[in-house]
Amino acid sequence: MGGDRGMQVTVPAAKEALREHPDLKLILVGPLEELRAELRRSGLREDDRLALHHASQVVGMDEPPAQALRSKKDSSMRVAINLVKSGTAQACVSAGNTGALMATARFVLKTLPGIDRPAIITAWPTMHGHVHVLDLGANVDSSPEQLLQFGIMGSLLVGAIEHNPAPKVCLLNIGVEDIKGNETVKRASELFRQSGLNYGGYVEGDEVFAGNADVVVCDGFVGNVAMKACEGLARMIAQMMRESFTRNLLSRVAGLIAMPVMRSFRRRVDPRRYNGASLVGLNGIVIKSHGGADAYGFQNSIRVAVAAIRNEVPQIIGSRLSSMQVRGASV
Amino acid sequence: MGGDRGMQVTVPAAKEALREHPDLKLILVGPLEELRAELRRSGLREDDRLALHHASQVVGMDEPPAQALRSKKDSSMRVAINLVKSGTAQACVSAGNTGALMATARFVLKTLPGIDRPAIITAWPTMHGHVHVLDLGANVDSSPEQLLQFGIMGSLLVGAIEHNPAPKVCLLNIGVEDIKGNETVKRASELFRQSGLNYGGYVEGDEVFAGNADVVVCDGFVGNVAMKACEGLARMIAQMMRESFTRNLLSRVAGLIAMPVMRSFRRRVDPRRYNGASLVGLNGIVIKSHGGADAYGFQNSIRVAVAAIRNEVPQIIGSRLSSMQVRGASV
Numbered sequence: 001m002g003g004d005r006g007m008q009v010t011v012p013a014a015k016e017a018l019r020e021h022p023d024l025k026l027i028l029v030g031p032l033e034e035l036r037a038e039l040r041r042s043g044l045r046e047d048d049r050l051a052l053h054h055a056s057q058v059v060g061m062d063e064p065p066a067q068a069l070r071s072k073k074d075s076s077m078r079v080a081i082n083l084v085k086s087g088t089a090q091a092c093v094s095a096g097n098t099g100a101l102m103a104t105a106r107f108v109l110k111t112l113p114g115i116d117r118p119a120i121i122t123a124w125p126t127m128h129g130h131v132h133v134l135d136l137g138a139n140v141d142s143s144p145e146q147l148l149q150f151g152i153m154g155s156l157l158v159g160a161i162e163h164n165p166a167p168k169v170c171l172l173n174i175g176v177e178d179i180k181g182n183e184t185v186k187r188a189s190e191l192f193r194q195s196g197l198n199y200g201g202y203v204e205g206d207e208v209f210a211g212n213a214d215v216v217v218c219d220g221f222v223g224n225v226a227m228k229a230c231e232g233l234a235r236m237i238a239q240m241m242r243e244s245f246t247r248n249l250l251s252r253v254a255g256l257i258a259m260p261v262m263r264s265f266r267r268r269v270d271p272r273r274y275n276g277a278s279l280v281g282l283n284g285i286v287i288k289s290h291g292g293a294d295a296y297g298f299q300n301s302i303r304v305a306v307a308a309i310r311n312e313v314p315q316i317i318g319s320r321l322s323s324m325q326v327r328g329a330s331v
Numbered sequence: 332m333g334g335d336r337g338m339q340v341t342v343p344a345a346k347e348a349l350r351e352h353p354d355l356k357l358i359l360v361g362p363l364e365e366l367r368a369e370l371r372r373s374g375l376r377e378d379d380r381l382a383l384h385h386a387s388q389v390v391g392m393d394e395p396p397a398q399a400l401r402s403k404k405d406s407s408m409r410v411a412i413n414l415v416k417s418g419t420a421q422a423c424v425s426a427g428n429t430g431a432l433m434a435t436a437r438f439v440l441k442t443l444p445g446i447d448r449p450a451i452i453t454a455w456p457t458m459h460g461h462v463h464v465l466d467l468g469a470n471v472d473s474s475p476e477q478l479l480q481f482g483i484m485g486s487l488l489v490g491a492i493e494h495n496p497a498p499k500v501c502l503l504n505i506g507v508e509d510i511k512g513n514e515t516v517k518r519a520s521e522l523f524r525q526s527g528l529n530y531g532g533y534v535e536g537d538e539v540f541a542g543n544a545d546v547v548v549c550d551g552f553v554g555n556v557a558m559k560a561c562e563g564l565a566r567m568i569a570q571m572m573r574e575s576f577t578r579n580l581l582s583r584v585a586g587l588i589a590m591p592v593m594r595s596f597r598r599r600v601d602p603r604r605y606n607g608a609s610l611v612g613l614n615g616i617v618i619k620s621h622g623g624a625d626a627y628g629f630q631n632s633i634r635v636a637v638a639a640i641r642n643e644v645p646q647i648i649g650s651r652l653s654s655m656q657v658r659g660a661s662v
Binding site: 099125126127137140141172174175180181182183185204205206207208209210218220221222224225226227228229230231232233234235236237239240241244245247251253254255257258260261262264265268269 | 430456457458468471472503505506511512513514516535536537538539540541549551552553555556557558559560561562563564565566567568570571572575576578581582584585586588589591592593595596599600
């Protein structure tokens with residue numbers, strides 16, 4: 001029930017998701033009275049596919065994770081993750097505070113054997129489809145061994161979801177030659193080479209969008225900065241384009257005529273279609289929606305959760321981790 | 332004479348630059364015979380504003396910097412930087428191998444007192460103008476003290492060029508709250524607070540484009556990845572837009588009608604207008620053009636050099652460094 005816009009986003013998204021996935025069952029977690037009021041506004045009612053579950057607290061978007069973990073034991077976030085832990089729910093989808101969600105999920109669900117810390121992974125659009133990138137901000141100062149764990153988790157996740165037996169995994173670097181990069185990335189590259197992964201070497205920032213890799217691995221600081229810089233650039237381009245097409249009468253007319261084409265273009269790069277990051281490496285499925293997502297974007301996060309459930313992502317990652325060189329990867 | 336396209340780019344750019352700046356004098360450095368042939372093709376001749384200087388070697392775009400430094404003592408890059416060292420030229424502009432340019436410039440020109448290593452700084456477009464970002468790849472694993480040096484150099488450079496007495500300097504981070512980020516950035520933030528700079532705190536990747544900072548400071552690994560990711564995204568958007576407007580007859584007609592608007596929009600975000608990064612922190616002016624720049628882009632790098640000369644950037648940075656807390660910043 002979190003996120004910047006709360007249940008005015010999540011309830012309409014739930015309505016659409018129930019329509020989209022006929023076998024989906026949803027539990028909405030939050031303050032019951034408010035949830036019931038929002039259901040009424042959206043023309044929804046509780047039934048065997050839509051249940052409500054009370055939670056009296058809400059974690060603030062800027063609340064420190066440790067404080068949320070300690071003092072918000074009845075937050076919608078905590079209660080929802082508890083439902084995954086108990087097996088009542090198969091996945092948790094939240095638009096709330098990322099740090100608190102990560103800390104709570106890790107505390108309640110625990111990481112898979114051989115994994116030190118979960119990572120945040122999501123799909124980015126490319127020229128030819130999409131690429132999964134991790135870590136996007138769960139970990140800073142990652143060691144080479146942690147980068148290898150990210151690579152293994154990313155490879156297994158993409159393998160499970162896309163039925164791709166050997167996804168091409170690349171390391172993000174500032175040059176493709178062996179001598180480039182920082183010490184951590186250079187040592188990680190050695191580990192990747194020995195890992196049994198389908199390792200494609202280094203990629204630079206611009207090549208991420210070229211579509212030559214299935215998984216791109218980086219430290220969470222780097223990944224988060226790159227992701228947000230791209231978000232900021234995309235927003236600026238959209239804003240400047242709007243300004244260009246509304247400058248005067250002539251440009252407005254041109255804008256009207258170009259609109260259908262612009263719409264079809266926008267659909268291809270619409271960030272809402274890529275909303276929904278997986279917290280991978282946990283004993284359970286937790287999906288993070290962008291805090292500012294609208295109902296259409298949040299619905300996509302539910303879609304990501306459905307795909308993870310259908311393809312048994314945590315089970316597959318858990319069972320295959322033991323057969324890979326993850327021993328060498330644990331620190 | 333380097334770069335991916337060599338003198339077919341640099342000579343036409345030189346021609347335009349001479350026309351643009353009536354008081355500019357240029358020395359083209361490279362193999363004399365080839366240079367003369369290219370001048371003829373471009374309808375240029377040697378005179379008191381355009382001189383040629385022979386250099387027998389070329390540094391390869393993928394050549395390791397140490398090797399270039401050791402074995403290419405008569406490369407166009409090395410000779411051009413020597414001309415700056417001797418005072419024959421006031422600035423060197425190169426589209427060549429970044430690592431080799433950095434290593435050679437540092438070896439020949441030396442860093443300013445109190446500066447450990449030069450940094451790469453350039454302007455990015457924002458909603459309201461532009462922002463200078465550094466480091467963009469000269470340094471990896473930067474210490475908090477080095478980040479402070481970047482901040483000081485960035486502040487002095489922007490101050491000199493834009494006659495802004497107190498540019499707002501921000502640190503790139505993955506959250507704006509004090510608890511966010513890695514240890515290096517947190518410690519750097521403390522140093523910035525005590526530095527006497529106009530420190531604006533943390534900015535996230537997307538806020539770089541919002542235009543609220545004059546200078547954004549980050550480690551070179553992070554900055555390079557973010558810059559290239561943005562380049563890759565911009566290229567993908569441009570490509571997808573071209574595809575959208577050429578899909579069928581109707582979209583082609585819409586494209587024709589929208590073209591003048593699209594052109595004016597493109598001018599605002601044209602990366603060529605932002606081509607030309609300064610290697611700041613040296614005893615001299617060295618400007619790095621994108622290796623793939625065309626003549627229009629390379630001409631902008633010359634423009635950046637002209638602005639640095641006119642505003643006496645190295646002299647101002649050198650003389651003001653001593654009056655700032657750079658003692659605490661040297662490691």
